[in-house]
Amino acid sequence: MKNSLKNKLIIILCLLLVISLGTVCGASYWSASNLLANSLDKEAELSASNLSIRIDGFFQEKIEIVRAIGGLMSADQNVEHDLKIIQEAQKKNPEFETFFFSHDLSGKKVINFKGEVTDISDRPHIKEASKGEGKVVVSEPVISKRTGNNIVTLVVPLMKDNRQYGYIGSTIPINEIQKKVSEEKFGELGYAFLVSKTGTFIYHPNSEFILKESILDMGILELQTAFEDIKQGNHGIAQYKYENTERFASYAPTNLNWGIYITAPVAELHAPVDQLLVRLTVISLIVLALGVVLIYFLAVRMVKPIERLNHAVNVVAKGNLKETVTVDGKDEIAVLSRDFNQTVSHLKNLIEDVSLSSDQVQRFSQEVSEGIKQATENINQIGLSIAQISEGAEAQAASSQEVALSMTDMAAGIVKIAETSAHVSEAAQIATEQAEQGTAVVEQAVLQMGSIGEGTSKATVAIEQLNNRSKEIEGILDTISQLTSQINLLALNASIEAARAGEHGRGFAVVAGEVKKLANQSEESASKIAMLIGEIQQDTHHAVEVMTEGNQNAQQGIQLVEEVREIFGNILESSRNVAAHILEVSAASEQMSAGSQQVSASVDEMHTIAKHASLDAQTVAKATEEQLQAIQEIGQSVEHLNTVAEELQQGIRRFTV
Numbered sequence: 001m002k003n004s005l006k007n008k009l010i011i012i013l014c015l016l017l018v019i020s021l022g023t024v025c026g027a028s029y030w031s032a033s034n035l036l037a038n039s040l041d042k043e044a045e046l047s048a049s050n051l052s053i054r055i056d057g058f059f060q061e062k063i064e065i066v067r068a069i070g071g072l073m074s075a076d077q078n079v080e081h082d083l084k085i086i087q088e089a090q091k092k093n094p095e096f097e098t099f100f101f102s103h104d105l106s107g108k109k110v111i112n113f114k115g116e117v118t119d120i121s122d123r124p125h126i127k128e129a130s131k132g133e134g135k136v137v138v139s140e141p142v143i144s145k146r147t148g149n150n151i152v153t154l155v156v157p158l159m160k161d162n163r164q165y166g167y168i169g170s171t172i173p174i175n176e177i178q179k180k181v182s183e184e185k186f187g188e189l190g191y192a193f194l195v196s197k198t199g200t201f202i203y204h205p206n207s208e209f210i211l212k213e214s215i216l217d218m219g220i221l222e223l224q225t226a227f228e229d230i231k232q233g234n235h236g237i238a239q240y241k242y243e244n245t246e247r248f249a250s251y252a253p254t255n256l257n258w259g260i261y262i263t264a265p266v267a268e269l270h271a272p273v274d275q276l277l278v279r280l281t282v283i284s285l286i287v288l289a290l291g292v293v294l295i296y297f298l299a300v301r302m303v304k305p306i307e308r309l310n311h312a313v314n315v316v317a318k319g320n321l322k323e324t325v326t327v328d329g330k331d332e333i334a335v336l337s338r339d340f341n342q343t344v345s346h347l348k349n350l351i352e353d354v355s356l357s358s359d360q361v362q363r364f365s366q367e368v369s370e371g372i373k374q375a376t377e378n379i380n381q382i383g384l385s386i387a388q389i390s391e392g393a394e395a396q397a398a399s400s401q402e403v404a405l406s407m408t409d410m411a412a413g414i415v416k417i418a419e420t421s422a423h424v425s426e427a428a429q430i431a432t433e434q435a436e437q438g439t440a441v442v443e444q445a446v447l448q449m450g451s452i453g454e455g456t457s458k459a460t461v462a463i464e465q466l467n468n469r470s471k472e473i474e475g476i477l478d479t480i481s482q483l484t485s486q487i488n489l490l491a492l493n494a495s496i497e498a499a500r501a502g503e504h505g506r507g508f509a510v511v512a513g514e515v516k517k518l519a520n521q522s523e524e525s526a527s528k529i530a531m532l533i534g535e536i537q538q539d540t541h542h543a544v545e546v547m548t549e550g551n552q553n554a555q556q557g558i559q560l561v562e563e564v565r566e567i568f569g570n571i572l573e574s575s576r577n578v579a580a581h582i583l584e585v586s587a588a589s590e591q592m593s594a595g596s597q598q599v600s601a602s603v604d605e606m607h608t609i610a611k612h613a614s615l616d617a618q619t620v621a622k623a624t625e626e627q628l629q630a631i632q633e634i635g636q637s638v639e640h641l642n643t644v645a646e647e648l649q650q651g652i653r654r655f656t657v
Contacts, residue, residue, distance in 0.1 A: 190264025
């Protein structure tokens with residue numbers, strides 16, 4: 001049966017198991033994904049920041065060396081002295097490719113370590129250094145015409161009286177920087193690349209990109225956005241698609257506004273989470289299979305007693321009182337089964353008692369019929385005697401003796417009829433009492449079935465209370481959402497105040513940012529809990545529907561017991577009819593007794609007054625007619641009693657005991 005309680009129970013429990021497993025797996029996968037994402041973000045940002053620090057340290061070291069060399073130059077701008085200084089520096093610092101200096105800011109009299117004077121005023125880094133702002137200038141990477149190396153030019157100001165009067169410069173190969181970047185790995189397939197402040201690739205695993213291609217020309221919007229963020233001095237995370245592969249990237253700026261990118265395929269980084277998802281799926285399927293088997297056997301075990309009880313109720317409703325229910329356990333169903341067996345047992349005993357009483361009524365009615373036949377024969381004999389009395393006084397005297405004998409027999413028959421009527425009346429009274437007891441037992445069964453319906457209603461109320469608690473939890477979640485919104489606002493205000501505080505508020509800004517992230521995570525968790533609460537409310541509504549259906553089944557059981565009570569009502573009514581007719585038989589017996597007394601008086605009068613024999617014969621004839629009428633009434637009552645007893649037997653035959 002598709003709508004059976006067992007199938008519904010299995011479906012509901014399986015759905016709850018699937019939802020539970022799906023929720024656990026989803027929460028585990030979501031939690032692991034978030035943990036991995038946070039870990040990857042922090043690890044990648046840390047790697048990019050460390051690489052940026054190493055690059056900045058490299059340049060800072062070189063700048064300090066050049067600044068120290070500039071500090072050795074003469075204050076009176078002696079060209080020969082300063083030339084010897086840079087020539088000596090050239091020998092002692094082989095990591096530098098060349099040194100040069102200028103005692104003015106025009107850029108047209110730049111002297112290299114060979115003493116050659118050149119005009120390089122058109123170069124962007126010389127133009128920047130010639131502004132006289134007293135700052136260090138680093139050029140864009142270029143390919144050295146002399147050595148073919150990738151180099152940058154450092155230009156350090158020469159100061160006198162806090163004024164810049166010239167500069168000292170040096171070209172540095174960036175092979176070491178490119179090596180540092182190439183050695184940076186992230187995962188198995190991850191790598192790092194470096195771009196200049198104009199977007200030109202300083203290093204990339206694809207050598208064809210180096211100093212030839214720009215990140216702005218790749219057509220990848222996410223990388224372009226990250227580059228603009230780097231120019232603002234920010235670091236962050238980006239995800240983009242390159243060569244049909246989704247990639248993850250962390251970026252960070254250097255002090256030169258160069259951009260460090262560390263990238264790796266998303267599939268590789270998420271491989272542990274994907275493996276976890278596979279494991280969770282396999283484990284969930286195994287648990288689901290075991291759970292379905294366990295739920296099936298549990299449902300069969302729970303529903304089987306109900307099916308047995310339902311079958312027994314249907315069998316008893318059809319009249320078979322031999323059916324019993326096997327009782328296992330001590331739960332409510334076991335108690336109901338035990339009460340059902342007891343009810344059927346009482347009903348069976350009652351039917352047996354009523355059947356026995358009905359048999360006695362039939363037997364007593366047969367005895368009464370035989371007495372009536374005998375009385376009829378006696379009356380016929382009296383009629384013959386009266387005819388003989390009419391012929392003569394002598395014949396009357398002779399016949400009076402026979403009449404006396406006949407009256408004796410008739411009196412004995414009347415006494416027998418009275419005794420039989422008393423027995424029949426007593427049996428009918430017993431049958432009535434037994435029928436009343438059966439009705440009381442059925443009433444008790446109706447009350448018990450009603451208790452079952454009340455229990456089901458209480459369970460429905462309990463589930464509704466659970467639904468109300470879920471709504472209270474929703475209210476609490478709304479409060480949490482409001483609190484997280486307030487925390488976000490406070491974190492934003494804290495970030496603004498930290499920005500106003502400048503360098504001293506930087507640490508506080510980081511804390512405010514973390515608080516904002518935690519608030520966002522709390523808000524997302526509250527939203528997901530709200531979704532779960534909604535699903536639980538749907539499940540509780542479904543459970544209420546199932547409990548309602550169970551209550552309807554209990555009502556059907558009450559209707560079946562009501563049918564049994566109606567049958568007993570018919571039996572009780574039939575028993576009362578039998579008792580009423582027995583009273584009629586008793587009344588007829590009294591009339592027969594009165595008639596026999598009249599006949600006896602007539603016989604005595606016949607013996608004492610022979611003269612009035614004719615008159616006495618007429619009196620006896622009338623009395624005989626009255627007796628005949630009384631006997632006919634008794635016969636009719638006995639026939640009616642037989643009919644009632646037969647109807648009672650037909651009602652009892654509906655039951656098999």
